[in-house]
Amino acid sequence: MSEALKAPRIAAPSGDANRWKALVFIALAQLMVVLDSTIVNIALPSAQKDLGISDGNRQWVVTAYALAFGGLLLFGGRIADKWGRRRAFLTGLTGFALASALGGLAVSGPMMFGARALQGVFGALLAPAALSLLAVMFTDAKERAKAFGIYGAIAGGGGAVGLILGGFLTEYLDWRWTFFVNVPFAVVAALGATLVIREPEGGRNRAPLDIPGVLLSTLGLVALVYGFTRAESNGWGDALTISMFVASAVLLLSFVLVESRVKAPLLPLRVVRDRNRGGIYLSLGLAIIGMFGLFLFLTYYLQIVQGYSPVKTGFAFLPMVAGMITGSTQIGARLMTRVRARFLMGPGFLVAGLGMLLLTQLEIGSSYTTLLLPAMVLLGLGMGTAFMPAMSLATTGVEPRDAGVASAMVNTSQQVGGAIGTALLNTIAASAKTSYLKDHIAGATTKPQQQLVGLQSMVHGYSTAIAFAVGILAVAALIAFTFVNAGRPGTTPVASGAGAEDEVPVPVVAH
Template identity: 35%
Template sequence: MPYWRRTEMGQPAPRTNSPWLTIALLCIGQMMIVIDQNIVNVALPAVQKGLGFSEANLVWVVNAYVIPFGGLLLLAGRLGDLIGRKTVFLTGVALFGASSLLCGFAANESSLIAFRFVQGVGGAIASACILGMVATMFAEPRQQAQAIGAYSFASAGGGAVGPLLGGVLTQFLSWNWIFFINAPIGAVLVLAGLRSIPKDKGQGLGKGTDFLGAALVTAGMMLLVYTIVDAEKVGWASARTLLLLPLSLLLLVGFVVRQATVANPLLPLRLFRSRGLTAANIVQFMMIAGMFGLLFFGTLYVQRVLGYSPLQAGLGFVPIAVVIAGVSLGLSARLITRFGQRPMLYSGMALIVVAFLMLSFARVDGTYVVDFLPASLVMGLGFGLAAPAMMGLGMSAVTPEESGIASGLFNTTQQIGGAIGLTVLSAFVSSRTNSLTAAGENEAHALLGGYHVAFLLAAGFVLLALVIGAAMLRTGPRPAGAGQPEQNAVTDSTDVPVL
């Protein structure tokens, strides 16, 4: 249900809460979840030492979260449409906060891994509906663009802030606090959300309770995510990967067949008839596959080549978060309103390509100010322009009643794109680094040679996303004129947003 309505006399109903307060609460929830996905990496050595993790099991501190998170997003998004997005969001936040507290108190390997799995479930349930709620909060295009810009900042800014916060908490307190910090934030969000977030009724479980479809997509997505993250360790040609990958794809094919034949599908396939939604998801898949190259290999370059500590490396990502905040929260909405979503999407992706090309010239004896900072600023500008436009194009192509499943689809695409992108980039980096090492290069030069390959490949991913977007969206809606916003396919411009 949309978050606006008219009274019977045609006059807007009185507001009971500020819609921007709701946007703020949703964005805080999104940032908390995104930060948690990045904050753990910095603390892994401390976790290993504190709980006596074996090297083989340490990766499961990450994977135990990623697998349920990626596997449950579609189901959680659809549940938001059926039983109400507010209910699903607050349930997810409560579960995420409680399991975070348990993670902080974990006393051994098995308990931390188990609690991280539950935390991934809570994160998926909470985040699946956020974009759908944000995108349907306003009918007026400029306000909608501002709201989506705030969501984009929460997502990207959380990714940039995560390593810094992880370094600070681990260095000055302990690894436990990377989990403890979520508990009070989650509690405040739940209490404030119960009062401030408008309640939406949902369509009812009878409109789409496809239990078999839910089982197929959840099992298929979890197995696919597991196979991807596991392939980096055991190899794509290993017997386990060659068995599990086709099995996961078979489950997902079964899900698609089920959706094409069942009366009330979990994911209505008619959504993909929308060129905007389909193109936005493909573009996001390719763009996120490349962006993970900055967050992962950029951090490694600053630490392993330039010699920065984890805390210093985290501080090094603050400028990109500041730029993304400035562009997403202020500039992007005005530019989208004036020039339209597609030009901003293309311009932003072009800047991201330029930033990766700049990083491919980073030097072994370089400096942060010369070799990393300029590229990261260009990257922040590009992402701040591209992300709100991309999400706006996708979400404007669905009805408010289906915004939950569309939001879950966006999040799923992001998770799979990041996992596949990082795995592919890592494989090429390892190959290039090993080749240079065998040729007699020292460690720093060999590592940097691998990182150069990652940055060039990431540029290629985003460039391909730009080409695909331009091809698929060439017949999309254009701005009505200079200074006029694009019409939104989701809402009628006469609707009045009220809470």
Template identity: 35%
Template structure:
């Protein structure tokens, strides 16, 4: 978050705390005109977040069509998603720091403009290389814009009740948007073609640019002289990118163990170099002092696990519907509707009230438990499964869990930081979300592909082999969520 957004998350048992005002002005009671302005700013910020999240998932149901049109390999197809997610995850920390230095409005507008231009590149892509390059550029633009959104929301709504409701809107945008992307992707792919999944961003992005320039009012940043740690950004981006590439390429038919181990070792060295750089740099990209607070550290690990399971769950469920149950792109997109509908109801109308009454930690535990149950149930879905029996109830249960878990986890991750580290906490939380999504998708896709190959080699029918691969991925995702439950129950203790 930026220096001009001074609202600090609190340090209580989980509810958001008060703090000085951010871009909304004074933290005291606001008049009707100011409340309307804050609502409009929140709408613009969430609209951009929705675009970012949509493009992380909107192509999922179009992957078979994209693969046929552009000649992707099965394992390489994951890079249509991962090139976007890795750029996003690797650059969020740098983007957050740039927000501190240049001002959140400038960074937000720059990211929105780049994202819109990159969407045009993806929309006119005629080969795999252009599409991946465009997706990477989208990730860069998305990182710039998204890195400052959380901080601006905290500044807009410093009061606990208002902030909980605003976080519910933001969480619905993030969690619900991911599921809505699957619906939109299916409709677009089936009707006008997958290219329009990207081209539709162009007019929306232009309108959002005009509104953001007019509505968002923030102060000046600290100035570039304070330093942005470009070396640290290079190390963490390269390390994350190589780590995910290493995971993905293990699913290739002729992957060599020695080469895989070498790449994994290099990725670890790069990430270790990033940590050392942060410990010694005068102006670190990620000040390691933030990890002294257990709540910040543990809550962000929980976020990583949640998003690793959540994005992988959506990716695998889309493939299960298409390749096992025989759904087309449109039917697959519509099949996901119970998820975003339930997420919307829970995050917009229930999560805030539950958080104020019971605290973020208890609400997070309840949401994670529901999500865990959904993954275990889907892991048992048969080859001849029925949508209304084996899929729709699971998506509804997942939506209920994620609709309350995500805002609670974000508030816990933000509430442990001091006022001076609010921007750092925002960037770290966004990085945790996107790194979890990228690594989780890569891990689950690789495990599913490997299991399917193994079953085919043993003589299993293709559909049964595919189902076995997806079932394994669902159960591993459930293990991620179980680990998040354990950490929340044992390590996220209420603060006095």
């Protein structure tokens, strides 16, 4: 039986009114982290020109953040368990704000890259602390459903909000404001959190830090994320790309071996060995693969093929955001205490896949109203409905001493999924585009005809890659249906924190 189903029920912690106030500030901090993954992309061309960053080095504006964030998430989650989630949350907020200000003041490429890396470091502390705070503060079934409904909507729709905000700031102010905007977000969230967040007593992990686990997991995840990032720009056959994948495999396998034998592991294998959580981490990662590729392709399609401005492009994503909010707060949250998680996650991924399937019909002159709008609504509804119970169940039944690292695994699956999705789907799109050009360019004898074929090849590449994303979402739905076998997540109790702070995790011995 799943460990989540065996955990004893406890009463909700005191300070009921404060919990809901705290949710506002936790959600604000989460929005800041999520939108930062896309807001900078809109500003990148302007920043590159102002700072004199070469085409070869511009990827580091994105890569420096991704490597630090993805590589340090497990470490950040465990720090939250040891320090206390409130302290980790406030430290992450402060550091993220300072790093954002540094990015906005950047006068050179290296200064920008350093600021982005620092954002990733503090984001890796902030994100798991935010999710684990919700996990330990909201234990009542109905309250937990509402809280995770709001959190799931932000986690799913924040990227699209970043596109809108980034377009506005870049077009009407300056690219530097895509960094400066984080400062007021962080100040408000930090002040509010200081006043209202009261972390439940107990649940800290007092065990010594697993230094070998920290080093192996960080280096392994950095190598994995960098391998996929480099594959996008240098190809899958590149020697360094292959070396990164080999190094990642060796490091992560060594990490698992170490974690199975040390007394106080960084990532207790009991967290991921649970059937429900394992299925959730895997299905969420697969879903993000499709979502990240889609954001990228639709952004390019709307701006390059359809000629949308950055602001108009951002607003074009609003139906997806509305769908995610509706799916998460009105469908997922309302049904979470009534039906099993698999019957929300599986159908949710399938509805999102149906939206993706519509987008395989993209053409140069496709109508926004009749094709893109319904596709985006379906994508938003499906993802919002699936994400919400997934995030709740991924942290349900976890002992409080492990809440931070279990939350970090949710973020890690999303970050790795994003890196894989960007690299894999970009490669598929580029290959399909090249093949289409080779087959059709000979018939284009004039410059307008050649330009038309160029646009057609681009759209053909996007639709081909999106077709692969449909298949990936179908696999995510299958995993959700078959692996996630817990009861109604809202009725699944949360592990007690009584006495947990003085416990040392029982070592898991490999057999």
